Each structure stands twice: as structure tokens, then as C-alpha cells.
Amino acid sequence: ETFVPGAFAAAGSQHTSPISPAYGGTTSIKRTLSQSSDSAEEGVEGNGCKRKAPGVKRACNECRQQKWLEQLRCDVVQEPAYKSCSRCIRHKLECKIDSTFKRVGKRSRNAEMEREIQELRRQLAAQRSYASSGPPSIKAAASDTASPRISSIPSQLEQYISSEQAVNSLIELRSGPEGAGQQPMRPNWRLEGITLSQDQVDELFHRFFTLFHPFAPLLEPKTTPAAYHKGHALLFWVIISVAARHYPPEPNLLPSLSSPISKLLWATLADVPQNYIVVKALCILCTWPLPISQTSHDPTFMLAGTMMQIAMQIGLHRPSHAQDFARFKVEFREEELKDRVKTWVACNMISQRVATGYGQPPSIVYDWTLVPSSVSGGHYQLPREIQIRLDIERFCNKVTKSFYTNRLDSVGLVDDEQRSVMAGFLTHDFEEIESKFDDGISMITRLYLRAAGLHFRLSAFFDSPESSEYQLHLYSLWHATTAFLECVFDLNKIDGGLVPHASNYILQMIVAAGFTLLKLLNSFFADKIDSVRGRELFMKTIRAIRTISVAMNDLPSRLAEVLAQLWKSGGSGTRNGHHVPSTSIDNSLQLKVRCRMSMSLVHDSVWRWREAFQPKGPDKLEG
Numbered sequence: 001e002t003f004v005p006g007a008f009a010a011a012g013s014q015h016t017s018p019i020s021p022a023y024g025g026t027t028s029i030k031r032t033l034s035q036s037s038d039s040a041e042e043g044v045e046g047n048g049c050k051r052k053a054p055g056v057k058r059a060c061n062e063c064r065q066q067k068w069l070e071q072l073r074c075d076v077v078q079e080p081a082y083k084s085c086s087r088c089i090r091h092k093l094e095c096k097i098d099s100t101f102k103r104v105g106k107r108s109r110n111a112e113m114e115r116e117i118q119e120l121r122r123q124l125a126a127q128r129s130y131a132s133s134g135p136p137s138i139k140a141a142a143s144d145t146a147s148p149r150i151s152s153i154p155s156q157l158e159q160y161i162s163s164e165q166a167v168n169s170l171i172e173l174r175s176g177p178e179g180a181g182q183q184p185m186r187p188n189w190r191l192e193g194i195t196l197s198q199d200q201v202d203e204l205f206h207r208f209f210t211l212f213h214p215f216a217p218l219l220e221p222k223t224t225p226a227a228y229h230k231g232h233a234l235l236f237w238v239i240i241s242v243a244a245r246h247y248p249p250e251p252n253l254l255p256s257l258s259s260p261i262s263k264l265l266w267a268t269l270a271d272v273p274q275n276y277i278v279v280k281a282l283c284i285l286c287t288w289p290l291p292i293s294q295t296s297h298d299p300t301f302m303l304a305g306t307m308m309q310i311a312m313q314i315g316l317h318r319p320s321h322a323q324d325f326a327r328f329k330v331e332f333r334e335e336e337l338k339d340r341v342k343t344w345v346a347c348n349m350i351s352q353r354v355a356t357g358y359g360q361p362p363s364i365v366y367d368w369t370l371v372p373s374s375v376s377g378g379h380y381q382l383p384r385e386i387q388i389r390l391d392i393e394r395f396c397n398k399v400t401k402s403f404y405t406n407r408l409d410s411v412g413l414v415d416d417e418q419r420s421v422m423a424g425f426l427t428h429d430f431e432e433i434e435s436k437f438d439d440g441i442s443m444i445t446r447l448y449l450r451a452a453g454l455h456f457r458l459s460a461f462f463d464s465p466e467s468s469e470y471q472l473h474l475y476s477l478w479h480a481t482t483a484f485l486e487c488v489f490d491l492n493k494i495d496g497g498l499v500p501h502a503s504n505y506i507l508q509m510i511v512a513a514g515f516t517l518l519k520l521l522n523s524f525f526a527d528k529i530d531s532v533r534g535r536e537l538f539m540k541t542i543r544a545i546r547t548i549s550v551a552m553n554d555l556p557s558r559l560a561e562v563l564a565q566l567w568k569s570g571g572s573g574t575r576n577g578h579h580v581p582s583t584s585i586d587n588s589l590q591l592k593v594r595c596r597m598s599m600s601l602v603h604d605s606v607w608r609w610r611e612a613f614q615p616k617g618p619d620k621l622e623g
Contacts, residue, residue, distance in 0.1 A: 060085055061101045062093045123188075189229070191237055192260040194253075201225050201240070208243035211501040214444050216287045217386070218280060218346040234268050235281040237261050242288045245550045246500050254550060258290045269306065276314055279343055282307035283350050287503045291551040293558065300504065304354040308347055308363050316344040317369055338380050344369055345382065345390055352393040356400070356455055357508035359599030364397050385445055391433050392445075392452050399426060399452075403459045404597045411595045416467045419459060423473070426456055443491050444498075450484035451509040457481075458512065458598040461519075465585050471528070474520070474589075478529050481516045484509065485537050488544060500547045507548050507556060512598070514541040514563050515605045522570040523588045538567065562609045569612060 059074035063085060076095060077083035088095035189196045196204075202225065209221040219228075219239075229236040241261055244254040265285070268278060282303055289300045311317065315325030319340040322330045332340070348364045355362035370390065382390070402422040406414045414422070430453060437446065457480035460473035467473075488510060492499040502510075517538045521531060542560050549556040593604035 058097055060088060060095045060097050062088050062091075062095060064101065065103055189225075189236075191233075191257070191264070194256055194260060196240070198225075200250075204240050204243035204247070207247070208239050211498065212242050212245075212288065214442065214498075215501070215503045215506070216283065216346065216350065218283055218343065232268075232275055232277040232281060234261075234264055235277055235284070237264060238281045238284050241290065242284060245288065254291065261290065273310060274314055276311070276316055276340060276343055279307055279311045279314075279316065279347060282310070283343070283346050286350050286354050287505070289504055291554045293553050293555060295555065298555075301354055301358045301360055304351045305363055308351050308365070311344060311347045312365070316340055316347065317365055317367060319344065319369065341369060341380050342382075342386075345386065349390055349393045352397055353503070353505040356396050356598065357505045359596030359603065361405070362397050362400060364393070366394060366397070385441060388433070388436055388441065389445055389448055391436075392448050395426075395429055395433060396452050396455050398429065399456045399459075400597060402426060403462075413462055413594065416464050419463070420467075420469055423456075423459070430456065443487070443494060447484075447487045447491055447506065450480070450487045451506065453480045454484045454509055454513060454516075455598045458516070458601060461589060461591050461601055462594065465587050465590070470585065471525070474525050475528075477516065478520060478525075481513045481520075482533070482537060485513050485541060489540055492544070499544050502548060507545070508599070508602075510541060510544055510548075511556075511559050511563075512602050514538060514545065515601050517541065518563065518566055518570065518605070519589055519601070524584065524586055525589070535572070538563075559606075562606060565613060566605065566609055 058076075058078070059072075060076045063074035063076075074085045074087065076085040076088075076097065078097065084095035087093075188198070189201050205225050205228075209219075213219065213221065225236065228239065237257065238261065241254060241257045244250065244257060247253055268281075286300050286304045286307060289298065292298050313325070315322040318324065319332075319337050322332065322340070348366065348370060352362050352364045354360075355364075402425075403414055403419060404412045406412050434449060437449070457473070457477040460470075460477040463470045463473050488499060488502075488506070491502075517534050520526065520529065521534045521538065526534075542563055545556050545560040545563070549560070551557075591600050591604040593600045593607060596603045
């Protein structure tokens with residue numbers, strides 16, 4: 001045995017075991033060892049006389065990490081030339097002495113290694129599971145870089161693994177399936193049982209900003225997915241869910257995400273969010289709701305109200321006075337102020353669209369913040385196209401207030417004479433907005449204008465047949481309906497077809513246009529319009545609604561079936577199956593449902609379908 005000279009030399013002369021109680025047990029051994037390895041400059045002769053130590057003797061880092069016996073055996077040489085100890089040479093380890101080195105306890109080291117190995121094995125098993133087909137797994141992309149990567153293994157883990165089996169396990173996990181370890185590892189994104197690789201996330205974000213974002217340009221396309229996730233996980237996963245609509249590589253991704261995102265949504269709202277990034281997430285979610293099959297399960301209108309309340313609670317409607325809504329001092333840079341204004345504008349536009357599409361009173365707050373800066377004296381000028389879209393939604397709000405908020409009527413309707421007068425003013429406002437359009441305005445903004453025109457003209461269904469302007473208003477409704485649908489179909493001709501990616505509001509207006517054609521073409525008014533063109537538009541409308549459907553038996557697909565059944569039962573555009581010219585005006589266009597504003601037509605038609613095609617009992621389709 002080779003012992004460290006110094007304190008143990010005397011013990012050797014007495015032929016006493018190194019672990020003898022004479023040394024005070026283990027504690028004495030460790031203390032003596034520490035003295036020997038750290039500061040032994042002097043030794044003791046066998047006769048008790050001091051002698052000059054040959055030099056500072058200290059074990060290397062690798063030997064110090066092992067049991068104390070290995071420390072005693074360490075034969076590293078520091079002076080005059082550094083020479084590695086025999087143990088490090090034998091095990092091919094890096095032999096060095098570091099004054100800051102601290103020994104890691106065996107138990108804590110093993111526990112850490114065990115946790116790391118279990119986590120890596122779990123990730124590998126999850127990746128292999130998601131690589132197979134079938135819900136709720138998410139298949140890896142076709143490219144060899146699309147598979148989820150397992151995070152890198154800490155260097156400390158390899159440094160202290162002595163078991164060959166553990167080393168082999170870590171090497172296998174580190175390399176990943178099919179040699180994936182040959183490429184740089186990239187993070188995975190997980191929500192409950194759903195795991196996406198970074199490549200899949202990048203593709204989905206690109207898809208969102210290319211196909212969906214133009215309908216609601218609220219976010220910044222240059223921001224990375226990681227930055228969005230850091231802002232708030234809800235916004236990140238809402239973007240993923242929207243991009244997963246009609247996503248060919250993973251058709252099961254959206255259904256798989258619906259439940260986890262719903263849980264995340266309600267958990268976030270339960271915490272009373274103070275981060276306006278949550279407001280952005282609600283804006284996107286109200287524009288493209290998760291798929292449902294019954295309107296009684298649709299929380300969109302409720303979420304739109306919550307969105308507006310959260311926005312005002314944190315002071316988005318007073319972006320330059322956010323301090324008044326915070327407990328601590330708040331200071332924003334100019335870019336942050338602009339983003340808060342832009343978010344508040346988006347809140348009001350989306351809230352108005354939700355109210356219009358669901359036939360409910362709007363909660364829009366049109367105040368100083370939304371007034372153009374040229375009028376209000378503000379410093380931030382909204383982009384021209386965003387300003388036009390805001391003007392369009394303001395017009396929709398004016399239509400709702402003018403026609404459907406009469407406090408003296410049980411259902412809120414104004415009388416025919418007042419409606420006729422207000423229609424004249426609203427026509428002027430509509431034409432004024434239309435005059436702002438030029439070649440620089442996008443097709444989607446034009447679509448929003450035509451949707452506002454349809455919302456305006458749907459009031460014709462509330463006119464009395466005895467009104468002198470009844471047929472004039474029906475003509476206006478016909479032209480507004482065909483203009484809107486033509487714009488929808490033109491949108492499908494650009495960028496590979498954007499109709500399947502249209503917002504929920506556009507879907508609702510397409511459904512309203514379909515029911516309008518259904519009513520007009522099967523009424524006395526059919527002889528006064530182009531019935532051939534009307535039937536052609538109606539068939540295209542049903543096809544458009546079906547292309548927007550994202551799941552089997554969801555609300556769009558069911559509404560398309562309702563339209564088709566009512567079309568056949570009503571004569572397929574020929575009143576009672578025959579072309580019968582008629583000059584008499586009847587009440588066939590009157591509505592029974594009159595409390596859902598411009599969407600009363602849709603709800604009335606669904607009620608008529610129930611009465612005609614469903615047996616008595618619990619409703620199976622919520623209108």
C-alpha cells in the first residue's frame with residue numbers, strides 16, 4: 001500500500017491499522033485526510049521528530065470524488081512536472097487538481113442520475129408513441145429533422161457514471177431514434193398528452209400567419225414561437241389550434257387539442273389574469289372558436305364579453321394612463337403603448353363581429369382611444385386598412401343600435417317608418433366607407449365591408465308587407481347578398497383559397513346569406529330576381545360552408561345539411577316545385593323569431609327545420 005506521507009507516517013511506525021479507533025474513527029480519518037491533502041507541509045518521523053515534507057501532497061479531483069481509500073492511493077505528482085495519477089491513467093480520466101472542487105454526495109448523485117435517466121426514457125417512449133398513427137398522438141413530420149428531440153444530457157451526469165449499463169442507456173437516449181442525435185437537439189412543446197417538435201411548431205406558426213392572420217391582424221409575425229409561449233402559454237396554444245384547422249399532415253391534431261386548450265383557458269381565467277397577452281389569446285379564440293356541434297355549448301359570446309372586461313380591468317382602453325389601473329408604478333415604451341392600442345382596437349372589432357354573428361347586443365366601447373389620431377390629437381396612427389376595418393365595425397354597431405334597440409318595443413324593433421328613415425342615413429354612411437377603398441385595400445377588408453352591407457340589409461325581413469318600400473328593401477337585400485357571396489367566392493380564387501380558413505364571423509354571414517337565398521328563391525319575390533343565378537350561388541354557398549367545417553358533425557356541417565334539406569323541401573328554388581308568376585305580395589317572408597337582430601333569419605329557419613324534420617322531444621340540433 002502507498003500512503004500519504006505526513007500524519008499517517010507515525011501511524012505506520014506503530015503498526016496500527018488506518019481504520020483503528022486510535023485515529024478517532026471515521027471523523028478523525030476524514031479530518032486527518034483533509035489535513036494531509038490540503039495543507040500537509042510537514043511530516044512526523046517514527047521517533048516523533050518533525051521533518052521537512054517533500055512537498056504539498058493533494059489527491060486529484062477524480063480520486064477525491066471516490067472513497068477516502070482512493071484518495072490515499074492517489075499518486076498524482078504536481079512538482080516539478082505534473083504527472084497524472086495511475087488511476088486516472090488506467091480509467092482514461094482527466095486528471096487535474098482544482099482548488100474549488102467539491103465532492104458530490106453519492107446518494108444525491110445517484111438520485112439525480114436516476115431522475116435524469118427516467119426522464120430521458122420517458123421522453124423517448126413518448127416520442128416513439130407519438131410517431132405512430134392514431135389519436136391523440138402527433139405523428140412526426142416526414143423529414144428527418146421533424147421528430148421530437150430529447151433534451152441534451154448534462155455533462156455532470158456523464159462525469160460521475162461508473163456503471164457501464166447506465167452509460168449505455170444514456171448513450172442510447174442521447175442519440176435518439178434513427179440517429180437523430182447526429183443533429184442539434186431542439187426543444188419539444190407539450191400540452192398534457194400532446195407533444196410537438198420545434199419543426200412542427202415552426203410550420204404551424206408559418207401556416208397561421210399566412211392563412212389565418214390576415215383575417216385578424218393582431219399579432220407580430222416576426223415574433224418567435226418561444227417568445228409567444230413566454231408571453232403566455234394560452235396564446236401559444238391557441239395559435240397552434242387555429243393553425244391545425246385543415247392541417248393535412250395531422251388531421252387529428254385539432255380534436256386532440258380541444259380539451260387541453262379548454263382546460264388551460266378556464267384555468268387561466270380562474271386566476272384573474274392581469275397580463276394583456278391573455279386578451280390577445282381571447283381575441284384569436286373568439287375569431288376561430290374550438291369546434292362544437294351545438295350552439296348551447298359555444299362559449300364564444302361569453303368569452304367576448306370576458307375579453308372586453310379583462311381589457312378594461314387592466315386599462316387597455318386608457319393605454320397612456322395604465323398607472324390608474326395598476327397597484328405599482330407602470331411605465332411603457334412607445335412600442336408597448338402602440339401594441340396596447342392595437343390590442344384594444346382588435347378587442348372592439350372582434351367583439352362587434354361576435355355580437356353581429358350571434359345576434360346579440362354589442363359590448364363595443366367606442367371612446368377617445370379609438371378616434372383617429374388626426375381628430376383626437378393622439379400620437380399613434382392606426383394603419384390605414386385597420387382604420388377602415390374599425391370604421392366598418394362602427395357602421396355595424398350603428399346598424400344594430402338604429403334598428404334593434406327600441407326601448408318602447410318588446411323585441412327592440414323600430415317601426416317601418418323610422419326604419420326607412422334610418423336606412424337612408426345608413427346608406428350614406430356605407431357609401432362613405434366604400435369611397436375610401438382603392439386598389440391598395442385587401443380582398444379580406446372588402447369582404448368585411450360586404451358582410452356589413454348584408455347585416456344592414458337583413459333588416460328587410462322585419463318590414464311589413466304593406467310597407468310602400470317593402471319590395472325596394474328586398475331588392476337591396478338581394479343585391480347585398482349576392483355581392484357578399486361573390487366576394488366570398490373571389491376570395492377562394494387567391495392564395496390557394498382562403499375560404500376554408502375564414503373566421504367564424506365570415507362563416508356566420510355565409511350561413512345568413514344562404515338562408516336569405518333560400519327564402520327569396522322560394523317566395524313571391526323569386527320572379528323579380530335572377531333565379532338561375534340565385535340557385536347557382538346557393539349551391540356554391542353550401543359547398544363553401546362544408547369546406548369551412550373542421551370536424552365531422554360540427555356546427556358548419558350540420559347547418560349545411562339543414563340548408564340542403566330546407567332547399568329540397570321548399571321546391572329547390574321553384575316555389576312549391578313550379579314556376580308560378582305572381583304579382584301579389586304575401587307574408588311568406590315574415591319571421592317568427594324576431595329577437596336575434598339580423599341573425600333572426602338564421603334562427604327562424606332552424607326552428608322551421610326542427611318543426612318539419614325532427615320528431616317531438618329533446619332537440620338534437622341547437623340553432
